[in-house]
Amino acid sequence: MRAIVQRHTGNPDVLKLGEIPSPVPSPTQVLVDVKATALNRADTLQRGGFYPPPEGESETLGLELAGVVTQVGDQVEGIAVKDRIFGLIGSGGYAEQAVIDYRLAMPIPEGWTFEQAAAVTEVFFTANETLFTRGQLAAGETVLIHAGGSGVGSAGIQLAYQAGATVLVTAGSEQKIERTKVLGATAGINYKTHDFAEQIWQLTDNQGVNLVQDFIGADYLSRNLSILKFEGRLVVVGLLSGAKAEIDLGLILRERLQILGFVMRRLPVEEKARIRNRFVERWFDDLVSGQIQPMIDTVFPLEAAGEAHRYMEANQNFGKIILQVSQ
Structure with missing residues (x-):
């Protein structure tokens, strides 16, 4: 073949x-x-x-x-x-x-x-697991989704919006940001022209966010942690900028923060099947109806x-x- x-x-x-x-x-x-x-x-x-x-x-x-x-x-x-x-x-x-x-x-x-x-499959399974199973995103919370124009980002925006969360994103162009708004993002930050952490404080009236979904890794770690609310969660999905970075453990202790990782490929079939089932049970009808796409x-x-x-x-x-x- x-x-x-x-x-x-x-x-x-x-x-x-x-x-x-x-x-x-x-x-x-x-x-x-x-x-x-x-x-x-x-x-x-x-x-x-x-x-x-x-x-x-x-x-x-x-x-x-x-x-x-x-x-x-x-x-x-x-x-x-x-x-x-x-x-x-x-x-x-x-x-x-x-x-x-x-x-x-x-x-x-x-x-x-x-x-x-x-x-x-890959993007919606990953988005569902990182935002909800790992990240425990709930209605009324605010999430920052990095790489909003990516496959996982575009899926996650839709799921978070449908779940009743406020969605903020980063992307590399104004055109991409405008497209994320069509999917449900409230606002976007061009990471090439603005410091996303500074912009998050402005967009949230200095409140920060409950959850960050990150694909970048090392270069974003300290800023991701700095914008989390009390008991906020950071879910690391990718390491595009590298895997090693310094971390302020004092901040994690004081603010009761959580750093969670996610990978799917190495999981046994039985666990992947549970991931599949969670997506199907919560979202498949919305996928068929076109509510998410x-x-x-x-x-x-x-x-x-x-x-x-x-x-x-x-x-x-x-x-x-x-x-x-x-x-």
């Missing part, structure tokens, strides 16, 4: 279209003819040699898929051949066929394209995976970048 392969780690140019064997599903997996997949920051890290797939997973990139079931393991429940599904995988999405555990799959809503479905920036053909990675690393996108694998 066709797939994106890389013979060594490096820049986006190492991603080439090639041929690899089709995967064989385990008893709890289904084989899927992949129609679309999506880019995630983890893909760029794996390409560079910094984020290898979990043991036993494919070396092929791709953490989510949308497609049509062609084969079903003998322990699979609720899914049949020819079903249109989408969901979470450990790797292997940049290929014409991939396997997915049935407990991590969801039916594609009627009338949806495969590209729409491919844009949901995936934001798609650009669709690239599979063979242009390298170009798509370069586009993501330039931070040009608002929402998800999709790879169309087949028609």
